[in-house]
Amino acid sequence: MKKLILFVFVATIFVNSEAVAQKKVALTSFWVSKHIGFEDLGGAPGLIAAIASLSEDPNFNLQPVLDNFYSTFTEEYAKSFPFDLMPEEEVIKRKEYMAYEGRFNEDKDADRGKLFQRYLTPEGYKPLVESLFKGEKSNQMQMVNMFNDADGIMFVSMGYDFVKKAIPFTAGVRAFVRIKLWNAEGKRVFTINEYGTSKKNVAIVAGIPIMKPEKLLPLCESASEKLVSDLAKRLKKVAKKAAKKL
Numbered sequence: 001m002k003k004l005i006l007f008v009f010v011a012t013i014f015v016n017s018e019a020v021a022q023k024k025v026a027l028t029s030f031w032v033s034k035h036i037g038f039e040d041l042g043g044a045p046g047l048i049a050a051i052a053s054l055s056e057d058p059n060f061n062l063q064p065v066l067d068n069f070y071s072t073f074t075e076e077y078a079k080s081f082p083f084d085l086m087p088e089e090e091v092i093k094r095k096e097y098m099a100y101e102g103r104f105n106e107d108k109d110a111d112r113g114k115l116f117q118r119y120l121t122p123e124g125y126k127p128l129v130e131s132l133f134k135g136e137k138s139n140q141m142q143m144v145n146m147f148n149d150a151d152g153i154m155f156v157s158m159g160y161d162f163v164k165k166a167i168p169f170t171a172g173v174r175a176f177v178r179i180k181l182w183n184a185e186g187k188r189v190f191t192i193n194e195y196g197t198s199k200k201n202v203a204i205v206a207g208i209p210i211m212k213p214e215k216l217l218p219l220c221e222s223a224s225e226k227l228v229s230d231l232a233k234r235l236k237k238v239a240k241k242a243a244k245k246l
Contacts, residue, residue, distance in 0.1 A: 044207025
């Protein structure tokens, strides 16, 4: 009986120590871009203006895509990581974070709901972009220093590109996501790039895809669904290696 009690006691200590030792990461940037890339289509005159006009159209509403991706990431994907995500309120309500301005003027507009705003974010988050240069002034190092009570910081972003399809004069939409994690020393732990392409197409006229929201929004949603599904499988493989570097 004494041995059994001792075993339970030791097991309890082990479980508790594991829980205490669980590392935590601050998710400091999460966004979806409303601008669709067009490199695969070349540089048709008027293409840039057409894409800018699309992003300003209230009917081109990617908010449901953002909301679904964010809830899936924080509620489902997060279970695959060998660390905990710091509670949202501890990130977005931090005074230093609220006052921070990105290195590339990503969040200059205080009103995140403006139609011409390129980046959609969950309420309170900053649409930060990784700085290519290293050093204390980079976006990622600013976040590492700001959240020195965490074991790392993470940036997550989603965007879209037009891609040519096999049928002549048609284009599809490819969704992509980038997930980047840095440890407390500012060293990159991993980078994940995943893609998903829409099943359907839109016609290309004079080098410009049909820019009607009712045509493009379903393509973006389709590509996003494919991406979110494939990403779940990829995360489990990458997550196993992350614990050693964090």
